[in-house]
Amino acid sequence: MLNARVNEELMAAAGVEEGDVVLEIGPGTGSLTAALLAAGATVVAVEKDKHMATLVRDRFGSTEQLKVIEEDITKFHVHSHFLPILEEKSCGTKKYAKVVSNLPFNVSTEVVKQILPMGDVFSVMVLMLQDEAALRLANASIQTPEYRPINVFVNFYSELEYKFKVERANLFPQPTVDGGVIRFKIKDAGEYPPVSSNKSFFSMVNSAFNGKRKMLRKSLQHLCSSADIEAALTSIGLPATTVRVDDG
Numbered sequence: 001m002l003n004a005r006v007n008e009e010l011m012a013a014a015g016v017e018e019g020d021v022v023l024e025i026g027p028g029t030g031s032l033t034a035a036l037l038a039a040g041a042t043v044v045a046v047e048k049d050k051h052m053a054t055l056v057r058d059r060f061g062s063t064e065q066l067k068v069i070e071e072d073i074t075k076f077h078v079h080s081h082f083l084p085i086l087e088e089k090s091c092g093t094k095k096y097a098k099v100v101s102n103l104p105f106n107v108s109t110e111v112v113k114q115i116l117p118m119g120d121v122f123s124v125m126v127l128m129l130q131d132e133a134a135l136r137l138a139n140a141s142i143q144t145p146e147y148r149p150i151n152v153f154v155n156f157y158s159e160l161e162y163k164f165k166v167e168r169a170n171l172f173p174q175p176t177v178d179g180g181v182i183r184f185k186i187k188d189a190g191e192y193p194p195v196s197s198n199k200s201f202f203s204m205v206n207s208a209f210n211g212k213r214k215m216l217r218k219s220l221q222h223l224c225s226s227a228d229i230e231a232a233l234t235s236i237g238l239p240a241t242t243v244r245v246d247d248g
């Protein structure tokens with residue numbers, strides 16, 4: 001990140017304040033890390049590149065405020081690292097951590113899927129994604145071709161808001177696309193839509209989106225009878241012949 005103001009805006013979007021515990025994924029050379037530490041946060045920085053992890057450790061020296069862990073975030077055991085820290089800092093009321101990261105666009109969807117179901121650890125996540133992907137994620141409306149299983153997923157686990165665009169010239173090396181920052185307010189399990197099992201709900205969602213222009217009563221026939229599906233569609237005012245909206 002070449003522009004320190006963007007780091008300040010990322011932190012402001014997450015409401016980072018003194019005493020917060022923050023997961024930073026991919027600190028790189030540590031420009032966002034420096035801003036987080038200056039704001040008084042305790043930072044757990046997970047960096048998969050050995051040289052970058054060493055660079056960040058050397059840059060900030062030994063401080064209680066920063067833990068640099070050399071690991072791929074997708075393999076990182078979030079609970080075992082965060083629960084003890086949050087417990088220690090809780091002072092009687094449950095404390096939640098925040099995620100603030102400027103990480104490579106190609107890992108962002110995986111991180112969204114990994115972190116959003118962790119409402120027992122995190123209250124908010126601010127991420128920079130590819131701008132187009134960020135807009136699609138935050139603004140797709142239900143019953144439009146842009147609405148995908150990932151939209152159902154993010155809306156199930158969070159309330160999200162597109163915050164601002166980051167012109168590619170602010171980043172080094174410069175990507176071929178601009179960035180877009182999203183704030184996910186991560187829900188606690190008690191705030192999830194009531195479903196009998198999250199796993200079977202998402203399996204149903206994925207089945208419903210499979211098969212272009214296929215009627216839902218066909219896509220879901222392995223899960224329940226056509227009559228049940230038709231009744232469910234009718235109960236929400238949709239015809240029994242409803243098909244998945246197809247964007248080709």
Ligand SMILES: C[S@@+](CC[C@H](N)C(=O)[O-])C[C@H]1O[C@@H](n2cnc3c(N)ncnc32)[C@H](O)[C@@H]1O
Pocket residue numbers: 001025026027028029030031032033046047048049052071072073074101102103104107
């Ligand atoms: C865009 S750079 C970081 C920029 C930095 N946050 C800044 O503000 O200047 C991305 C960093 O993420 C690291 N990274 C990439 N994939 C990762 C993963 N799966 N887990 C952890 N770190 C990763 C890269 O090694 C790199 O240091």
